[in-house]
Amino acid sequence: MELRHLRYFIAVAEELHFARAAERLGISAPTLTVQIQELEHTLRARLFTRSKRSVALTPAGEAFLGEARLALAQFERAQSVGQRAGRGEIGRIEIGYVGSAAYSGALQTQIQRFRAARPDVEIVATEQPMDELPGMLEQGRVDIGFVRIPMQLPSALMAHALVHDVFCAVLPSRHALLKVAGPLHAKALAGETFIVPEQPLGTYEIGRRGRFTPRIGAVPGSLIAVLTQVSVGAGVAIVPSVLKDVIDMPGVRFKPLAGKPVISGVAGIFRRQERSAAVSAFIQKMRATAALSVIYPQRL
Structure with missing residues (x-):
């Protein structure tokens, strides 16, 4: 039959x-x-x-x-x-992201745009440790990652920048350096204890400019945890400036950094060879997005 x-x-x-x-x-x-x-x-x-x-x-x-x-x-x-x-009109996409991807709005923007075009594709987004996301992508445990750049990627992965911003300093609200007029020079932070976020580039670049080796107090993971440590006086931190406008936490103050901006950003990372039609459609739409520049003025 x-x-x-x-x-x-x-x-x-x-x-x-x-x-x-x-x-x-x-x-x-x-x-x-x-x-x-x-x-x-x-x-x-x-x-x-x-x-x-x-x-x-x-x-x-x-x-x-x-x-x-x-x-x-x-x-x-x-x-x-x-x-x-x-055709990629149905399916499931697993997204892993770091907190600053959500704070910058890059995560929400990409998911909302894709859902508007393909509402029947299920999207699951979960926060993950940034250093684990490349491996999770290679192993197929996630399909798209949203990370802080720059970061080293395996040859099997690619990145597309979505947001460009700069690093700034965040200090306990009663810190003496808050009395300093204007942006902070790197050497002014030489004696501080640093709380280091998942993207340590800013911390070590400040140490290089100030000609000192940063004294690391803690590496707590998420940016909220970093700011919490700063708010209780455990140290200072070098964090993405985008946090200034999206997180209002008692006990912390943001200060710009003097000199050439220390550039950071948010990018989507993905496999070079993608088999899923739905994931490929997400990647195509994401790569068609021009990176948003979030460059903050010297006065925060």
Whole structure:
């Protein structure tokens, strides 16, 4: 039995006329008759009673009609699902991100744009440790990563910048350096204890400029944890300036850094060879997005 047999049977059952059913199917009446006979032979049951003037379903035909319709509908549904999945219109995308990707708005913007275009694709986004995201991508545990750049990536991965911003200093709200007018020079931070975020580039660049080795007090992970440590007086931190406008935490103050801006940013990272049509569609839409520059003035 093949799908065509079901289609032919349903057409005859609905028309109760072989000639009309054949015309509807675009085949000849004798061919349709042969196909129905093949079906009856396979089922070992008479599906129609025929006379010169009429065609009627037998009890077996009536029972078979409901099941034939369900089977054909299920096949057509499966075919549609396969075609839509192949076009990336349905599926599931696992996203891993670092907190600053959400604070910058890059994560939300990309997900919202994609959902507007492909609402039937399921997207699951979870915060992950930044240094683990490249490995998770290579292992297939996530499909897209949102990270702080610059960062070293394996050759199998690529990055697309979404946000450009700069680093600034964050100090406990009663810190003596807050009395210094204007931006902070790197050497002014030489005696401080540093709370280091997941992207340590800013911390070590300040040490290089000030000609000192930063004394590391803690590396707590998330930016919220970093700011919390600063707020209780455990040290100072070098963090993305975007935090200044999105986090209002008691006990901390932001200060710009003197000299050439220490550039950072947010990027989407992904596999060079992607097999999922839905993930490929997300990557294509993300790569069509120009990076947003969030360069803060010297007065914060």
